[in-house]
Amino acid sequence: MLTLYQDPRSGNCYKVVLTAAHLGMPLKTVDIDVVSGFTRKPDFLAKNPNGRVPTLEFEDGRTLPESNAIIWYLAEGSNLIPEDRFARAQMLQWMFFEQYSHEPYIAVARFWMVFAPKEKLREKEHLIPDWHARGNAALAVMEGHLRTHDWFAGGRYSLADIALFAYTHCAEEGGFDLKKYAAVARWLARVAATKNFVPMGKLS
Numbered sequence: 001m002l003t004l005y006q007d008p009r010s011g012n013c014y015k016v017v018l019t020a021a022h023l024g025m026p027l028k029t030v031d032i033d034v035v036s037g038f039t040r041k042p043d044f045l046a047k048n049p050n051g052r053v054p055t056l057e058f059e060d061g062r063t064l065p066e067s068n069a070i071i072w073y074l075a076e077g078s079n080l081i082p083e084d085r086f087a088r089a090q091m092l093q094w095m096f097f098e099q100y101s102h103e104p105y106i107a108v109a110r111f112w113m114v115f116a117p118k119e120k121l122r123e124k125e126h127l128i129p130d131w132h133a134r135g136n137a138a139l140a141v142m143e144g145h146l147r148t149h150d151w152f153a154g155g156r157y158s159l160a161d162i163a164l165f166a167y168t169h170c171a172e173e174g175g176f177d178l179k180k181y182a183a184v185a186r187w188l189a190r191v192a193a194t195k196n197f198v199p200m201g202k203l204s
Helices: 011-023 067-075 085-115 118-146 159-168 182-192
Strands: 003-006 028-031 055-057 063-065
Touching: 003 011, 011 067, 011 085, 011 159, 063 067, 067 085, 067 159, 085 118, 085 159, 118 159, 118 182, 159 182
Parallel strands: 003 028
Antiparallel strands: 003 055, 055 063
C-alpha cells in the first residue's frame, strides 16, 4: 500500500487525500506536525531532501514529493485527467496557476495567521496586505472563469479542481472573504458533492 506522509491541515496534502478518495484508492497516512521540525530530521530528509509534505512512499521504498506530481501519478488513466490534449493542457494551466498565483498567498496567509506561533506572525504582519491583495487577485481570476464554466478544464471535475479546491475552501481562515465570490462559492459546493468527497482532516 502507498504511504502518504502528511500534515492533515495542509491543503497540499489534502489534494492527495481527495484524489485517492475519489478514485477509491487506499492510502496509509502518517500524520506529521510540520511546525514541529520533524520534516527537517535526517530520516525524513532521506525520503524528501526538500523536507516537506506531502511525500508519497511506495512499497519498494521509492518516494515522490510535490502535491501536484503526486496527484498526477495517482490519477493517470482516470477520469480526473481529460483525454483531450487541449483540455489536458488547460488542466495543467490551472494547476500551475494554483502553485504560482494562488497557493503562495492564500495558503501562506492561512499558515501564518492560524498555525504559526504568534511571536513569529508579528515578524510577518507587514506582508499580510500583499498576501491578501495577490490572493484576492487569484480568486478574482477563478471567479471570472467560473461565471461561465462549472469546472476548470474539459467540462468536468478534474485535478485542476482538486488542486484549487484544497486551499480555496479554507481561504477565510487566512482572512479572505469568500462571500465576494459567488461563482467560486457555487463551485466549492459542486466539488463537495463529488463522488467519495472527504473533508479536510485535523492533526490528531
